[in-house]
Amino acid sequence: MGWELERSLAPLGELIAYDYPDIDLRKPESIRGLIQKNHPEVIVNATAYTAVDRAEEEPGIAMAINGGAVATLAEEALDLGAGLVHFSTDYVFDGIKGEPYVETDLPVPLNVYGQSKLAGEEAIRNLGGAYIILRTSWVYSLRRDCFVTKVLDWARKHQTLRVVDDQVSNPTWCRMLAETTAQLLSIGSKDITAWLHEFKGLYHLAGDGETSRFEWAKAILRFDPQKEEQVTKVIHPAITSDFPTLARRPLHSALACDLFFETFGLRLPPWEQALKLAMAVE
Numbered sequence: 214m215g216w217e218l219e220r221s222l223a224p225l226g227e228l229i230a231y232d233y234p235d236i237d238l239r240k241p242e243s244i245r246g247l248i249q250k251n252h253p254e255v256i257v258n259a260t261a262y263t264a265v266d267r268a269e270e271e272p273g274i275a276m277a278i279n280g281g282a283v284a285t286l287a288e289e290a291l292d293l294g295a296g297l298v299h300f301s302t303d304y305v306f307d308g309i310k311g312e313p314y315v316e317t318d319l320p321v322p323l324n325v326y327g328q329s330k331l332a333g334e335e336a337i338r339n340l341g342g343a344y345i346i347l348r349t350s351w352v353y354s355l356r357r358d359c360f361v362t363k364v365l366d367w368a369r370k371h372q373t374l375r376v377v378d379d380q381v382s383n384p385t386w387c388r389m390l391a392e393t394t395a396q397l398l399s400i401g402s403k404d405i406t407a408w409l410h411e412f413k414g415l416y417h418l419a420g421d422g423e424t425s426r427f428e429w430a431k432a433i434l435r436f437d438p439q440k441e442e443q444v445t446k447v448i449h450p451a452i453t454s455d456f457p458t459l460a461r462r463p464l465h466s467a468l469a470c471d472l473f474f475e476t477f478g479l480r481l482p483p484w485e486q487a488l489k490l491a492m493a494v495e
């Protein structure tokens with residue numbers, strides 16, 4: 214996400230991008246030092262501790278990065294009068310609602326990662342200021358390991374695949390999420406802090422429509438530009454409990470993104486359309 218944002222946000226003005234170890238989110242003074250040195254108008258935070266299973270064994274680190282560091286970013290933004298754009302996750306929900314979650318639904322995270330991301334959201338909202346939190350879901354990019362690259366890899370190694378059919382959400386192409394974030398900021402770019410103040414809040418932004426990992430995997434195999442390399446003959450649906458993991462995951466955590474569309478006139482395209490494009494160009 215950070216890489217895609219660096220690319221998509223570049224036309225909006227001077228962009229200064231940092232990654233570990235230039236900035237270490239475990240060290241508040243590292244965050245404060247860089248922000249005070251650069252005096253940004255807007256801070257866009259794509260960093261996070263995203264190892265969902267490892268977080269169960271390292272709750273302190275997950276909370277420090279996804280909660281504590283986000284609070285520090287929000288404090289610095291507030292002190293400087295800067296805007297803050299931050300990303301959060303569908304994993305703040307428990308997945309039992311039975312239909313897509315809206316922004317006013319009560320978050321009940323099932324795992325440490327979700328708890329730590331919720332702590333980050335709450336830190337920003339409690340401090341106030343000029344912020345936008347974008348909750349997204351099942352983000353993929355062919356530039357790095359993700360569900361899409363895993364399925365492509367399995368399809369080259371195994372004749373039979375089993376993929377869970379009971380986890381449902383919105384696959385989201387990272388590039389479109391980054392480009393839509395840039396378009397969002399361009400709407401208010403004349404006076405970005407005042408604009409962010411006016412529209413501050415929490416919004417859901419993910420690929421349009423929901424699907425299961427099983428259906429997503431089938432679409433990945435269908436759109437694979439090197440289909441001739443696939444050895445997979447059959448793909449079976451499985452259930453989450455067939456593949457025990459350290460962290461519990463929400464089963465139906467799809468996000469409804471109508472508020473974002475009604476407010477800003479932007480939405481991500483249907484997930485299958487985006488996947489086809491991602492697999493054609495990346």
Ligand SMILES: NC(=O)c1ccc[n+]([C@@H]2O[C@H](COP(=O)([O-])OP(=O)(O)OC[C@H]3O[C@@H](n4cnc5c(N)ncnc54)[C@H](OP(=O)(O)O)[C@@H]3O)[C@@H](O)[C@H]2O)c1
Pocket residue numbers: 214215232233236237238239258259260261262263278300301302303330349350351352353
């Ligand atoms: N991926 C998904 O499916 C998904 C779904 C919903 C929401 N989100 C949210 O979307 C945002 C972007 O996620 P992503 O998929 O791009 O995650 P990612 O690929 O794991 O990237 C996270 C970034 O944070 C950096 N980082 C981690 N610990 C750091 C530290 N202590 N100091 C400085 N940098 C540190 C990482 O640096 P290194 O590479 O050097 O470790 C990496 O560049 C996150 O807020 C995530 O919670 C993601």
